[in-house]
Structures are given as structure tokens and as C-alpha cells.
Amino acid sequence: MSIQENHSDQIGRMVEIQPSKDIGQAERFRRRRDRFLTVVSPLILLLIWEIVIQLGLLDSRLFPAPSMIVGTFYDLVASGELWRHLSISLIRIAVGFFFGAIAGVTVGTLMGVMPVVGAVLSPIVASVYPIPKIAIFPLIMVLFGLGEMSKFVVVAIAVFFYMVINTVAGVSNVERIYRDVGRSFRVSRLRSVFQITLPAAMPMIIAGLRVSAGVSLLVLVSAEFVGAESGIGFLVWNSWQVFDVRSMFVGIIVIGFLGWASFTLLDAIERVCLPWAPKNRR
């Protein structure tokens, strides 16, 4: 029958789209679950580690379980040893980070705002940036001595390059319309940089600070391995040398904690300073 054929071959049919009973419960559940997992995931990792050691799958002399480290951790805290190393490392990072970030944002802004400066410096930055900073640490020690200054400098140099790159990216991606607004209000060049360019580039600059915080830890710990008598990196390396594996793990865990803390701190700074940034909007 032709009608039958028409029905099956040519005439379409109504396809129903099923409604959902979910008016937002799923999204709410996902958000709660993720917040819970953020707290729990490090604990689960520690638990797995504990089980692996307790089952004897790894040599506990080389990989002590978390429960074995707790005592060592307590001893190091009680003796003031941990705080001595931690505080000196924090000072080195703070000083190096501060000056490296200021210099990096300044140079990055100049490169982004003044094409001449960008043309001169960008090939230099591009070629020096990938050199591991720890590779030039011997030279830094020759120039700045074995004391604190060489640690400040190596951290500052590492932070500097990350901040230059992120600042240039942020500054040169400022939307043209904002510069047009500045010029239409006859804003001076200098004022335009501080009132328009830098605020607009701030999300990228803060993203740079976030990366730099991790990088400064990385570089400092390596520098303390080879050229220091104190600091959290020295604690790790020295403990390994004397085969005090538990103290070494305490050092490693503290470094991990510092990385987490710097992220959390920058998140908070970002929420306060950039309420308008897309990711912070409610």
C-alpha cells in the first residue's frame, strides 16, 4: 500500500524529548561532593600509602608509613628544628618572590605597553627563560656569595621570568575598546597604564603569581640541596645523607603543604581583589 510506504519512508514522526524531574538537585549534589572530595582526597592518598607499607609491599625503611612519620614530625616540631628550617626557607621565598614579582611585572608591563621595549627584550626573555635556574646557581653563588643573597637571587630570577611572560600576555591582551575609552577621555599614558592596562591584566598577573609560588619553592629547595646549611631543602637532603629517611619525609610533606597553602592563599587574594573576574562572579 502506498499509504503504508509513505508512512514509513517519507513522513517523519514526532520524537518526544523527556522532561527532567531535576530542578537543580544534581548540580547541588555535585558541588557538595566536589567540596567534600577536595578535603578528603589527600587523606585517601595517605591512607593508601599507609596500607601499602603496612602490607609490606614497599620497604618501610625507605618508604615509612605516615603513622611512622608522625612521631618524627612531632620531635622536629618540639625541638624547634623544623621551624628553624621552615622559617629560613619562608624568608628566602618571601624576599625572592617579592622582588622577582615586582621586577617581572614592571618589565612585563613595559614590554607590553612600549613596542620598542618588547621588540628588544622578548627574544632575550624567550632564550633565557627555559634555562633551568638551578643550572646557573653556581654562577649566582660566585656573584652573590654563599650567604642568603644568592638564595634570594635565584628565587627572584625564577619568579621574574614567569611574571614577565604572564604580564606581557595579560597586558597585550587588554581589549582594544578599553584603551579607546582611555584615549577618548584623554587619559595620560602613565595613568592609562595604572588605571586601565594593569587592572585589565590583573587576572593574568595573579595566574602568574600562582605559578611563581610553586616555581619559587621548586627552585629554592633545589638550591638548598646544593648550596645551603639550612632551610627545608637542606633538611630533606641532609636527612637523606645521614639516612634519616623519616625526617626527609617530614621535609617533603612540609614542602607539599606549602604548595597547597600558596594556592589557597592566592585563591583568597583573587576572590577579594578581583570580584569582577569571570571565575569569581556569583
Add this chain to the structure above:
Amino acid sequence: MKSSATGIERIFPHTDATGQKQPEHARISMELRGLGKKFLVGAGEFQALKSIDLDVAVGEFVCVLGASGCGKTTLLRILGGLEKHTEGSLRFYQEKSGQPPTSIVFQEVSIFPWLSVWDNVAFGLRARHASKALIKERVSFYIEKVGLTPFRDHYPHQLSGGMKQRVSIARAFANDPEVLLLDEPFSALDERNKATLQDELLRIWEETGKTIVFVTHSIDEAIYLADRILVFAGPPGHITQIHRPDFVRPRNLTALRATPEYKRLVGAILEGLGISGEPSDAIE
């Protein structure tokens, strides 16, 4: 049309009782003589604007009407100080030293996302180091005028599209320039918002007596708003026609559309824009 009594008191300082312009008595806000713009494109030169002569009276509402790419935005960017003309002369009246010649309301969203409504509106005044008292007075005045007083501490992302454009208008007016430049400011808005903002703009214009140059590609918008319509064609951009729609304000487009004067005007403008064909068909 001119004689249709509306009973509405004329409040424009620059118009007489019939709503007619009197440019011959008015002070000049802005003067263009043989203004042109040329720039390099590859190996050759591109003439974007050519020999534009124009006097705009204080308090006048001028619409520049033209198709996309005819150079009307280039003209506005030159008037707004974003680009320099390469031929002819451009002069602005300056009431007192420090008064800026122009401020622009841009087509796209141009308010700063990192500043609150208040700080956005204060931007121009702060940039030219106006006194705190003056800033406070002007900013609150214009935020009130665009109906955003309850939102003065809000950030742009908390505002709707129409509200953002209101902030932009307030920011330009608060800067107190000699001439306000608006570059298709309502083209991204829905019809209702557009109509509301057109009326708000007219109201603020009437109350402040500011000179306005308004760029648009909508014939209806130009007829609804303007004292004078400059029909623009190009490139090179030049004025092909000048019309003075002398319909009594406040204008009612729906009623106007039925009148022969309106149809004649639209027909003439379409011709000036280089659009052929039966004009009444083209606008339907």
C-alpha cells in the same frame, strides 16, 4: 506637521516655540572645514573621508546616517580624539580651560568590569583631576538621570545590557564635554530597551542642552532623534544630504509613519544612501 499643537512647553534653549532650529543665532560647538582622512594600505593610500564641511550649533542633536563601511565611525573616532584627521581643520568651542572637547559612548560594552557603576561614571572626571565635590555632584546627578542610583555600587557583570549602556551614557555626560559622540549606542539592544534609552537620552539632552553627534544606520532612529540628519556615503566618506526633520517633539514614530512628510523624507534619505527602488516598499 509643524502646526500640530501638542500643548507641550518648549524647553529646548536652542529651539523656538515651533520647535524649529535657529542655527543662525546659535553659538558654534564644533566646526569642520574640508576635513579628510587618508591612510596607507599596503602599497597604496586609502581615502576614508573627504572634504567634510560642518558647523554644529550648541545644543544641537545631529545624526550621522550611513551604511556600514561608509566612514561614519572613522569620522566619529576623529571627532573623539582616537584618530587624527590628515586634511582640513577641526575646531571645538571651549567654555573654560580643561573642558574636554568630546566624550564617546561606544557601540559595544565599554565600561570597565573592574570598576563599580559609581567609579565608572567618575572615570573621566578623575582622569582630569576634578575636585572631589564636583565629582560627587556630577556623578550622582547623572547616575540618578539614568535611573541607576540603586545600582551605584554594583559591578558591570551584575547589570543587564541596557543598564551597562546607561552607565556608558552617564560616564560620557558626567565628563561634561562640549560635544557628546554616540556611536550606534543602542544597536545591540532589544527594541524595548532601545526605545526606552532613546527617550532617556532625549530627556537628558533636553535638560542639559548638550550638543550631540549620534552615529546610526537606522533611518527611523535618526528621524526620531535628530534636529539635523547628515546622510553619509563613501568611501571616501562625505556628506551627501542634509535634512532637518522639523517634526514637533516629543515625536511619535507610529503616527509620523502615516504622514506624507515622513514618507517624503525617508524616500529622500534612501536616495541619499544610494538605495534605489520604491522607498515605501524599502521601509516596510
